[in-house]
Amino acid sequence: MSHPTSTARFPVYALLASLLLLGACQHNPLQHAPQATQRLTEERPHGCDGEDCPLVNIDTLHFADESQLDRLIDERLRRMTLNAPDARLPESLQAYQTKFLRDAEPGWASYLQAKVREQHGDITVIELSSYLYTGGAHGMPGRGFINYDSARDRELRLEDLLIPGQEGNFWRAARQAHQRWLTQNDQAQNSDFREQWPFQQTAHIALLKDSVLLKYDVYSIAPYSSGHPELFIPHAQLQGILKPEYL
Known part of the structure; x- marks a missing residue:
């Protein structure tokens, strides 16, 4: 397996910097919304300090009064570490970090991040990001969302947002x-x-x-160079499709 040079590693660090800056810019919670604190860990194998040392960077959130949201974030980040059909879900993020560093080859890197994308009313939207580099021209990024309703103390999925029978019209608006x-x-x-x-x-x-917002994985509706395409459907186009309380 070929190992990345310092030039090849640059996009990985550039990605991390951009993710952290974006998260800082968008983390602007409302006063009545649940408040988050950041938990950032970055580890390399003990005693390794070169640029080719394997790296695990985990940037997550903790909500003091929202234990259910904390559990959702933790479980979803752990799922984003699965990169093979037979991969097993790690018991914890710390366990994943330890195993990755133990098995990693020079130059490998793994990034996991949870950030507040937006907060409005009782809704907190968490954006989840991952990036795994194990050699080659580039790594593989991943994305996901949690739409959390603090009043109902649960995650909202698409079926919770739509008026019954309107899924077809929703995807027509998405087209x-x-x-x-x-x-x-x-x-x-x-x-x-x-x-x-x-x-x-x-x-x-x-x-x-x-x-x-509809966000897409790389290689889904555009080539890798396009990143993660984002489609926006204004609420005005979702009248009669989305439940009134979510408009």
Whole structure:
């Protein structure tokens, strides 16, 4: 297996810096919303201090009065470490960190992050990010969301947000958002691009204050170089589709 040079490692550190800066900019909780504190750990094998030392960076959140949300974040981050069909869910983030560093080859790196994407009313939207580099041209990033309703003390999924029977109309609105995204990225008239990267549904959905955000994995509706495409459906287009309390 080839090992990354310092030049190859640069995008990994650049990614981490951008994630942390973005999280800092967007972490602006409302006074009545649950308050989060940051927990950041970064470890390398004991005694290793070179640029090729394996690295695990975990940047997560703790909500003092929301133990259920804490458990959701922890479980979801642990699931983002699974990168093989037969991989077992680690018992804890610390256990994952220990095992990764024990098994890692020079240059390997793993990043996990939970940040507050947005807070409004009783809703806290947590964005989850991962990045795993185990050699080659680039690593593999992952994304996810938790839409947490503190009044109901539970996560909201798409079926909780939609008026019964409106799932089809929701995805039709998502297709329209995808068409807008193609136009914004100068791909609306590119038949080759649209054929190779057709619209898909996604499980990564965030209930924002004035829109619903759909986020896509790399290689889903666009090549790796496009990162994680984001589609936005304004609430105005979701009248009669989204339950009124979420508009």
